[in-house]
């Protein structure tokens with residue numbers, strides 16, 4: 001299938017940008033998905049604690065007070081502060097006194113003082129109609145980042161998140 | 176409600192389970208009128224395909240009447256008599272935009288479980304293991320259907336439930352295989368396997384203009400169905416030394432222009448390689464017997480198309496070099512049913528397609544365990560067992 005040239009170059013640029021970022025953050029594992037929505041809508045969704053809670057689903061929930069975001073996962077709460085650059089939302093863990101821990105923002109610095117607790121990079125394609133979204137987080141379980149991104153794409157493109165809900169498949173006691 | 180559930184390997188039962196309801200705003204719930212067996216179910220019933228959990232309601236080929244609609248369903252309404260393709264599409268993603276519906280990027284709640292295997296997960300499917308979504312299946316009185324506007328197709332008055340039922344899976348899967356063959360006037364298409372999918376691939380090849388359609392199987396009643404209901408020529412492969420030679424002979428030495436493989440890993444092949452494959456499968460060293468696929472690749476003419484519809488796991492004995500040196504095109508997919516269903520319902524209403532003969536065995540849902548036994552054993556000429564839940 002032939003895709004418009006600008007889509008191809010846009011995607012290539014975005015991929016190159018993501019790669020550069022990944023190289024600057026050695027040792028990070030991440031997941032990337034393309035969402036057929038402009039970057040502003042994706043970033044807006046990722047700032048919204050109600051949306052974050054829906055994306056977490058059975059994993060947990062999120063609440064926000066200004067730039068402070070609290071994540072509840074399996075009974076434990078993680079306090080974070082949201083910082084933004086042009087295309088990166090970074091939820092960084094806060095120190096016990098509630099102040100964001102210092103960060104080393106040097107590009108390529110392998111010795112960053114603080115690992116982001118969760119970080120979303122949202123790169124628009126050249127024509128602006130879609131975004132490449134990368135998630136890297138300390139969410140438990142190797143597949144959580146993919147699940148969150150999959151649900152984000154589903155929610156933004158279809159208005160819903162696929163769910164089995166209270167359905168008869170698999171009896172309660174055998175789940 | 177009553178439903179057929181999987182309780183373990185070769186352990187099925189009809190039980191009472193909770194009713195489904197609308198969960199997401201674009202869901203509908205159907206009262207199932209008819210639901211049928213599929214060869215691909217046998218893979219997890221036997222335990223070759225992992226990912227079922229005790230108590231799962233299965234079944235993915237069905238027709239019914241809408242009894243509940245979500246608040247954001249626009250075009251479908253309570254009372255609509257509809258048929259539903261087995262893969263769940265959203266209608267809003269990159270793949271749905273390109274009519275590659277079974278590859279839908281948003282409908283698999285357990286996509287993360289499938290990603291490591293496939294790289295990119297498939298769409299969700301009703302009643303077909305948890306990596307494929309974990310949705311409750313259709314062998315039940317009611318079934319929840321996500322994205323009702325996208326997945327429910329109204330059945331024309333001229334088409335009865337039984338004929339419409341097979342438009343859920345066997346007909347679009349077979350028709351898609353024929354569509355993959357890029358048929359030109361004068362073409363010969365060979366179809367491996369005269370189960371419901373193979374028979375519908377043969378019927379599809381006829382509709383799409385193939386001059387000759389040759390169906391291969393080993394069961395006399397299936398070969399008779401191919402002749403009587405589809406108008407195909409037939410070859411009993413258990414009767415010939417070499418499928419490749421038989422097809423070469425039948426096509427003036429050139430070979431069929433396209434081969435549709437509609438058998439999959441339940442295939443009963445012939446020859447030494449099949450013995451090796453069966454031994455491997457017996458010890459679970461490899462879960463596939465790839466004989467029909469290998470023979471399709473060998474039998475196809477140079478530069479032809481092999482359309483792969485049979486369900487396989489991950490196979491390790493694929494004749495890559497033959498594909499390269501013969502310049503073959505391999506096309507494969509789980510059905511993109513939503514692409515074909517309107518056209519197929521039209522062919523049915525116009526009397527250009529017959530499907531109800533596939534229903535060789537009909538029974539109440541309460542007898543579904545016995546129905547699967549008959550279907551699995553291909554007893555009494557069984558092509559499909561069809562269950563009525565109410």
Ligand SMILES: [Zn+2]
Pocket residue numbers: 213214215235236261344345
């Ligand atoms: Zn099927």
Ligand SMILES: [Zn+2]
Pocket residue numbers: 264265266267268269270271272278279280281282
């Ligand atoms: Zn889709």
